[in-house]
Amino acid sequence: MKKSVLVLAVAALGATYAVAADPAKIDWTAVPGKTLTLFYPGQSSHEWLQSDAHKKGAEAIKKGKACTYCHEDEEKKMGASLVKGGPLEPMPVKGKNGSVEVQVQAAYDDKNAYLRFQWKTQNPFPGTEHQYLRFDGKHWAVYGYPKLDKVVQDGQQPGIYEDRFSIMLDDGKVANFGKQGCWLTCHDGERDMPKQFTKDEIAANAMLTALKRADVRKFLPDSRSNPDDWKTGKPLEEVAKLKADGKFLELMQWRAHRSHPVGMTDDGYVLEWRNSDAGKNMFAGNADAKTHEPKFMWDAKKVGYKSVTADQFRQGDHFLIREQNAVPFDPAAGWKEGDMLPDYVVSREDAKGSAADNHAMSSWKDGLWTYVLTRPLGLANADDKALKEGGVYNVGFAVHDDNITTRGHFVSFNHTLGFGAKADIQAVKLK
Template identity: 70%
Template sequence: MTKRTMILAMSMLAFGSAMAADPATINWAKIPAKKIQLFYPGQSSYEWLRSDAHKGAAKETARGDSCTSCHDASDEEVLQGRKILKGGHPLEPTAIAGKKNGNVDLHVQAAYDKKNAYLRFQWKTQNPYAGTEHQYLRFDGKEWKVWGYPKLDKVVQEGKQPGIYEDRMSIMIDDGKVAGFAKQGCWLTCHDGQRDMPKQFTKEEVAANPLLTAIKKGDVRKYLPDSRTDPSDWKTGKSVEEIAKLKAEGKFVDLIQWRAHRSYPVGMADDGYVLEFRLADAGKDMFGGNADSKTHQPKFMWDEKKVGFKSIRADSQARKGDLFLVREQNAVPFDPNADWKEGDMIPDYIVSREDAKGSAADNNAIANWNAGMWTVVIVRPLGLTNADDKMLKEGGVYNVGFATHDDNITTRGHFVSYVKTLGIGARTKADIKAVKLP
């Protein structure tokens, strides 16, 4: 049994009998697949789209026209992605080594039963391997420091660090309550000032920002226009009370992310939302940092008795397989007195299904990478009533945006879709129609 098959089997055990359908045994061949084109957006922020640089479309975008009212060619995503990635395009200032194409074909299938929605995604990855590796803590002889960064980071661009980052499959969901999402989708959440975007925040700016300090955040991430008094300026956050009111009115988008390192090993996908920031749902995620905030040492290391090593090195053969540190499966508390040598490495994140709690632990997932392609099935319970979830229900039609990250990259280094609609047993038209399971 390969490690990956084992993970699949363990995940299935974790799903248990409470689920109406086993996503691994659904006959997906009988469920129509919709090909959704994703493309590389570069730095096409909310602000850029409303600027004169978005030639002939600034006014139209500002008044709320849909992206596809202009971008409606049958090969639109191929066209836009290729242009942005070909080099010298103002929307992509960084030459990203290894990025082959500007677009990705994402095959989407959807099914549902009384308990869950099952969303199946397939796409060919940029690299000929599954991107299940994530950054490490590396002992430099004195201290444990992060080793491996996403490809867009300066340290990787300068060749000082290797590019290491997990693959991801993300979905944004709006139930019609977020103004503009049905027309402009994910682009509502992407702004100047964010990580790897133009005019990126400074630490001083963040430290001086009333909203970000109130919600205890140290950088700028996705946000919805409604959360700012000036939607084009991340610094103009509304008060915490005003934002709580927006949230209570459902004016946020759900963001589900399947993560090849931080959720895949425990058969889950994370559960978050975007309003004033990209936030995790209440409760506890299935992953957490493995570095002790005071000592900067790892909190856990591999259980040598179970996996044959307590750490790895950059040239370890083990790096060719899946390397997860799962608290309840293969981890033990870190031993600071072990004979650590320069170059020893331990994952920077610890993963646990048992520790995942509350609304953050709503979504299950199974996945498999084979012959260059990820197949991911996300299982989302219907009828969720948590304050930070969009409730999916039979008869509903939802505005959705899809994104894939692979090739050791994060932030803008993804492929995204124009907004689509997902119908769950709805009579009205939808781009993707979920099939009711018997």
């Protein structure tokens, strides 16, 4: 892998995807920064937050206090303790850090908001590899899983997963997010959490069946008749009314494999589930649902190979970009055992609608990710929170590092972000 991975898609793609300013030309040395400590939360769900196991905190929550009322400046200490294992982490990942520091800067002009984040990776390489499809001589199957998965911890599969940076944002319409942050969305029953769902429970659940969902992911308490029981979903008509009233959280995710190579950040929201915005994302599965064969392979005429093998990990940029280096999969191309293709194909051209609102500029050098989100001001889509001058927003951040996902991330307590208004993080207006 090269020492520096750089994507400047906003500038490179020209007028088709033009933005008001080139974030590469912003003088970030003139923009004030704030250093936040994000910590490892383990299985500290919203239910645990209010339980006897968290008695002092539960009492504070009943009195309307925020998490920082008890835990201000304790992030590093808590993360170091939780990551080692215990009641809130039944499957600790060997060698994992307990916290990470993130430098945050914010700016805006008449058309866009620009949020810049920097953090050091645990590994001496960028986490741009993601899961693969591997040929075993007869069939293609997923190869590589997140480090929290049992197959990785048992040594049956390698730990392979992309780095991610997530931003959750509220404009004041979601009750308690300003106090409890992302814990409002993290519940027992979700993936890798206590009392994780079963397939039978999913099949018997009216809401998830109607939504055609196969698992349980982030949700807001207001979407359930029992706020802390994922099985008690409200009728979809009531959920739609909540959304129309703006009672959802914005969720923007930059992904080092699935959005970084095309200069984008995916756009979604949390309400009854962790949803993508309307339109189409910049990434899609590369496995055919019926045959399980890949849909695309690398164009050997352009990149010099049609596939890779495990010994080539981190020896180059293994992105499969539909409009740049991919061709339709050829089952008769002489595949050998151990040949691998990415499990996802990415595309800037395919990204459409509200899901394609967010641009990104990102680079990794000498152990440091630098990521700049460019988001238009004043978005009027039904699944977006509109950023505007004078606005103050509740925000929470998360970093996924070291080949891990779900609860294995680092998270922040809630902070405020202001555009020409007083807040923890104050965006500077560009001249």
